[in-house]
Amino acid sequence: MSKSDDTRAKITETAIESFRARGYDQTTIRLIAQEADISVGNAYYYFPTKNHLVQELYLRVQGDHLERVHAAFGTSTDVAKRLEIALLCGLDATGPYHDSAAGFLAAAISPTSAVSPFGADSAGPRAMAIEVFQEVVDGSTTAIPGALKRQLPELLWLAYMGLTLFWVYDTSEGQARSRALARGASQLFGTVLPLARLPFARGPLNQLLELIRVARP
């Protein structure tokens, strides 16, 4: 088992390192095999698809995101502030890969892909990602209507996915626009959330929650 684990680990490490250094497209299976001193076929013995190697990278970045968030939350108890932290830490964690983000996105977006954020194959990484936003909500002292509070982590994660999509297309220096968007959106969220408790917000809010119920099977 050890030999097998070794080979697997060698492939994983080589692939991740190559993804970081060369990006998605430039990282070919043949190159990985060569650098890991194995044959092409052997790589496919452990990973059925190139995208399954991306999955490994995804996991690592996800772990990094969680770590960064934990380090940055500090004593913040305001949801909006915590959301801002979570979003910005997410951008920090993915930052090194922005140059080849397009390649990764194309690989990830297809529902049949192993790395599709919505697919079954990435239930693990996804749960990890939603966990971040669960902590955003749980660690806050802001009053949030119960029905909304339950759905919120997943909704915020979805918003984060949207931000990531924006980020991929963001060519501004250091992706400054994405950061500004993260800050602005968090702030807006902080402004709007209290309004949810006002009486005439009940109608729209219930409509929104019902909408989510329809959308989530």
Added chain:
Amino acid sequence: MSKSDDTRAKITETAIESFRARGYDQTTIRLIAQEADISVGNAYYYFPTKNHLVQELYLRVQGDHLERVHAAFGTSTDVAKRLEIALLCGLDATGPYHDSAAGFLAAAISPTSAVSPFGADSAGPRAMAIEVFQEVVDGSTTAIPGALKRQLPELLWLAYMGLTLFWVYDTSEGQARSRALARGASQLFGTVLPLARLPFARGPLNQLLELIRVARP
């Protein structure tokens, strides 16, 4: 010029027909060339990329969307109702391609792809798509704050892109959930919009518009 146009048209038609019948992945350049009675190299003389052929399909679907919307608007003057019509017609227009939507999506999503909805190469089709939502707004008698009204078509188009993304992943019978989402979202929009005129909505609304200003370079 006529001979050239003929070849180009033959390729376009063959490709679109193949996309419809076989989907994205199963449509290979060699197959198109064979069915169009030309060589592979010749296809590449007219279309630098397979995705440029998808672009042609995109244009056609876009035109179909616009037609359907015109036929369906009727005498509706309510923004929410018109939005619902636009969204549902969009789903109708793309319906035939749902089976291979994943392939198309993967091809379209990369910023460097010719068919990326946000890229420069598809400025034409995109303008056409936004035009639909321009008409949603222009043909309505609903009172909308001016600053918002100006941004609305683009925002609604963005929402439509989101709906399309949901639709790609939607495996429900006839994509019923996507349709329900379209209806529900339109309705919610109709409920929320009037609230934008209330005094305390001014703050969040301005924040939102500022956010858009930041996000749009």
Added chain:
DNA sequence: ACCTATTTTCGAACATGTTCAATATTGTTT
């Protein structure tokens, strides 16, 4: 009609993700 430049067409070649049958290695049983 002939020559030249441009446009169009061809098909072989290349790179890369993936598959597969054959071979080697390791583990288990007797």
Added chain:
DNA sequence: AAACAATATTGAACATGTTCGAAAATAGGT
């Protein structure tokens, strides 16, 4: 230790998007 079963490993082969240099067709000018 020998025989058998399982697990690992290999490298060639395949499909497909794309490139490229050469050949053919066409257009324009004299």
